[in-house]
Amino acid sequence: MRDSSGWEPPPGSWASSAARRRNMQAIRSRDTKPERVIRQLLHAKGLRYRVAARPLPDLRRTADIVFRPARVAVFIDGCYWHGCPEHYVSPKTNPGYWSDKVTRNVERDRDTDQQLTEAGWLVLRFWEHEPSEVCAKKIATTVASRRADLHAPGN
DSSP: OOOTTSOOOOTTOSOSSHHHHHHHHTSOSSSOHHHHHHHHHHHHTTOOOEEEEOSSTTSOOOEEEEETTTTEEEEEEOTTTTTOTTTOOOOSSSHHHHHHHHHHHHHHHHHHHHHHHHTTOEEEEEETTSOHHHHHHHHHHHHHHHHHHHHSTTO
């Protein structure tokens, strides 16, 4: 299927047009605005962390914010890509492909949560539409609590 510019998608491509392909490629997988705002708020509270890091070296998945000593992994999930129950709307173009993709993303998220939890990590997930101040406060409180537990007598 060629578009008006003569561009033809490669066989098996998810792109329905050159414009759609450019649009989808431009979507950030890290450093989104919600992530940047939450990180700025955490930094202002004196917290230090890793950005887009693997909590577990052998797990080929990255968390948006990682507090290694406290073993807290934070994910700021986009409503579309992670199937937000409030905001996800199936696309009109190529809905089968995109709905399957989002379903796979959600399944991978659950698997990531399970693997990190089994390794002793605490996973915090927030939707991109949640107020950044509320997310940052919960993250800061959780990290402080985990750090206190690590330094408690007998640990």
